[in-house]
Amino acid sequence: MSSPPIVLTTDFGTSDPYAGVMKGVILGLNPDATIVDLTHQIQPQNILQGAFVLGASHRYFPQGAIHVAVVDPGVGTGRRAILVDTPTARFLAPDNGLLSYVLREYLDD
Template structure:
């Protein structure tokens, strides 16, 4: 795979501290021509599932050969492994803690490498900042065309977190799960438009979350009525429960992992 020279960064570091800037400095010291994209640094602390959702929603919009670095790493300094995953079109670099489950569930994986070759790390590695000492330099070397196989040894047992799938309870009931709350308070579920179409087949349906109900599917947020809880297909192709100019998540008290029930209306 020819590297694109682009490196994306996804972390739970925020932007108040120096951590993100230091990672960029390491990358540019190794590859001054690298183009670095901040995907997000506002992942909730230790929320590797939230980071996985962000990456899954975004990575395909980048050119082939892009290196995606993700650092949500509560196990830094322990025996947890550092990984490089090469697919047919992208590289993913970060901790082996389930963060990359979305890509490991796919059929696009070519190889999974445990990062074990210190020649591609900083000379000194701390036990608290592998984003700087391991992941950033590895990403920089990849962006220069260093083959993934030189970075370490292949592994066959990366950590793969369970991924909740929608479940058809019966012909009139579909069960799903909340997987993300965005900053606007939209409640994003694991039900893709294709699954919803197969379930609803043109019929109206009701969505229930924490005893609150949404009964309309609208095409845009502005179509929502005042104080109405409604459904919409968001930009990721997933079913969302939303409110117009208000936070549906706050109104409901929703959290990732909450169950949702869709029932066809009589």
């Protein structure tokens, strides 16, 4: 059985090695991982834009996809990461509101 895709959403850009290093770490943990770059072009530190992109895009990926998102003005600080399991996917992101649009879909009104 193949592992679910790992979907990356960041504000890293593509002119430096950070997105590539992130992929290298993932492949070091699981050489058979399927990595999808949703985007690395979120405006730097724009949590609202990142939240919108995740909220609008996650439903187009296969059941069980793992979304790893990094858009964080406090990157490199002691900010916690959070893991959220939903009925359709998993999300790993900083605890800064980046998952707010995703979570809206699963919260009771």
